[in-house]
Amino acid sequence: MSTPHTVLVVGGGAAGNAVTILLRRAGIAVDLIEAKDDWNATAGSGITLQGNALRVLRELGVWERVKESGFGFGSVGITAPDGTVLHVARDIRTGGDDLPATVGMQRPHLQQVLIDAVRASGARVRLGTRATDFEQDADGVTVRFTDGTEARYDLVIAADGLGSATRAAIGITDKPEPTGMAIWRIAAPRPAGVVRTDLAYGGPAYIAGYCPTSDTTLYAYVVEANRDRASIPEESYADEMRRLASAYGGFWPEITAHITDPAKVNYTWFDRLLVEGAWHRGRIVLIGDAAHCCPPTLAQGAALSLEDAWVLARLLTSTRTWDDALLQAYYERRVARVRPVVEASVRIGQWQLDGVRDADVPGLMGRTMTMLRELP
């Protein structure tokens, strides 16, 4: 009997957790290291999971828990800044007709569902641990860790997010670039009438929107041009977001009343990244935000990261030969799908920054989401 392959997954976010669960299911020995001591710390407010993300979550065996915890819906409302509903569009069911088009979820709940599945998978998890050094040859990678230990693996999967230290360590020099926009986000109680995402374009911000994340909660966000972070003291975060949000009507006054605690408001710049050329060097391969990132104008970042995990796991479990050709095939399959999503997500934001009034946003969204209905 041949020895099972061994894999190190660096990073326990959506991508790293998903690939761990899938590889463990195939009997592959997986170690997962996560830099944070608390695996579910600072997991953020809410997340919009499109059907193509749900399709992977179902494959991971966690769909029932996601469905119970989140808030499913199938349309998006476009409103005027005063809250008047101008248009309601049906969302495209990118995960297929047997899944909702969209589920809103509290990020800590999604992370906990994935953490529980990783724990149940039998992967060996080490929190508060980073890799300090990778040394590879034709047969494997020797990795040294911050706790002074070292181990050897057939493959290292770098799922360590946008600022991936592993990406830099293997000599990939692509870096995220700001797109020029930034977002204020908060979790708040859900007014009973909020049953889908509504987006207001215009007003003092480019976009003001909210997404229900459970029967009792939503997350709300306001997108504006990015500002020098150093010029905004964190103690003023609630005041800043409330100032922008208070210009919006409809459900916004009810939401805005909860924007009081600066520690609960998150301010983040939008970034863009698409690593050009292969996403691997030798036996170390990138997935998720470590390889690509898009501004959340299409809410596709985590969905694409989950898809990466699914595709890579399927390739790795389809053969015992883990070679350059296999990892190149992974890259080619993914980049063909990821590139148009990154480009569309950036373009939608750029149209707003440039004040293009006749931009065909629904057309671009429709074409991109229709493409995503295909299996990755």
Ligand SMILES: Cc1cc2nc3c(=O)[nH]c(=O)nc-3n(C[C@H](O)[C@H](O)[C@H](O)COP(=O)(O)OP(=O)(O)OC[C@H]3O[C@@H](n4cnc5c(N)ncnc54)[C@H](O)[C@@H]3O)c2cc1C
């Ligand atoms: C404002 C905003 C809103 C978004 N909204 C949506 C949305 O609605 N829908 C959607 O699909 N996507 C959305 N995204 C994108 C989504 O959050 C990301 O694409 C997704 O989280 C990427 O998952 P990941 O696992 O690749 O990376 P991450 O979630 O960043 O996870 C990386 C993990 O690696 C760990 N780590 C980092 N360095 C190391 C190291 N050296 N060693 C070990 N561990 C390490 C980190 O602690 C972290 O746990 C949004 C992004 C932003 C910025």
